[in-house]
Amino acid sequence: MPRPLSLVAAPTIALLGLAAVPAVGSAAAITPSAPCYSSLYQPGNTQYQPITGTISGGTPGGRFQIYGVGGKAGSQVGNFDAAGNATYSIGGSYSTAGIYPSAGRAVKLEVTEFLPGGSPITGSADIKTATIAVDVSTKPSNPRKKRLVRASATIFAGQKVYGFIVRGTKSTKVLKRFEIGTGNVCGYVSRKAVVAPSNYRTGSYTLYVNAGKKLDKSKALGSGFRIRRTSF
Structure with a gap:
């Protein structure tokens, strides 16, 4: 007497089903x-x-x-x-x-x-x-107005970050210091601030950014800018 087809097919289907599943x-x-x-x-x-x-x-x-x-x-x-x-x-x-x-x-x-x-x-x-970068917005043009300052570097992560303004690029005399913020996991900070020193003159300046209240050029990011009679 022939065996029911369903009994023969069931093991075959089960085996095919097992073989189709990737081994994880x-x-x-x-x-x-x-x-x-x-x-x-x-x-x-x-x-x-x-x-x-x-x-x-x-x-x-x-x-x-x-x-x-x-x-x-x-x-x-x-x-x-x-x-x-x-x-x-x-x-x-x-x-x-x-x-x-x-x-x-x-x-x-x-x-x-x-x-x-x-x-x-x-x-x-x-x-x-x-x-790893620092950027100062070029607007507004008036040096006495606030503009957006941004910086990011992983060494600033979780650190309180400050901006420092010096004359030219070689000077170590800080003409102005301001807090930008505390870095996120990527060390990103941003703030609107007046970048020009209070008694500024026309000429070239550099904004340095580093963690801590003291300028450390060896660990700072820098961005140069000029102050002109009407804008910088």
């Missing part, structure tokens, strides 16, 4: 070494801080790729060690919001593992990327 044996955890990474714009030679950190909980000995989603950062391919851990250092360019001071642009990192039956995404983490 881990849940990787990405731990970035910092919440924000910066680039320094230079014509023809922009420098990028490597995006570094660790990955844990991967498949022991397994191969992986870590990358910035949507091409907002580069990628690295490697292998987990016998405990399922790895380090990463993603070099090259990454997406920022231009060459001016930035509060930080969100970038998502993901880990894909190459496993039997498929290549699933097993972990993700969020970071930010920003620029």
Whole structure:
């Protein structure tokens, strides 16, 4: 007597169903070494801080790729060690919001593992990327009016940042000092302030920005400007 078709087909369907599911044996955890990474714009030679950190909980000995989603950062391919851990250092360019001071642009990192039956995404983490820069608005033109001052650098993160005005570029005599704000995770600060010294003269000046109440040119960002009779 022939066996019912349903009894023969059931095991075949079950086996096909199992084979169609990629083997996922881990849940990787990405731990970035910092919440924000910066680039320094230079014509023809922009420098990028490597995006570094660790990955844990991967498949022991397994191969992986870590990358910035949507091409907002580069990628690295490697292998987990016998405990399922790895380090990463993603070099090259990454997406920022231009060459001016930035509060930080969100970038998502993901880990894909190459496993039997498929290549699933097993972990993700969020970071930010920003620029190392300082900028003073050119408006309004009147030196006695407030204008927007912005700066960003990861060394300013969580620090109280000040602006310092000196004559020319070589002088160390501070003609004016003002607080700009406390840096966010990317060291971004902004404030509207009168940049010109109280008893200003026409000529060249430099705005230096650094953490702390004392000017330290070795750790400061600078932006030059001129004061003319009617504007600067």
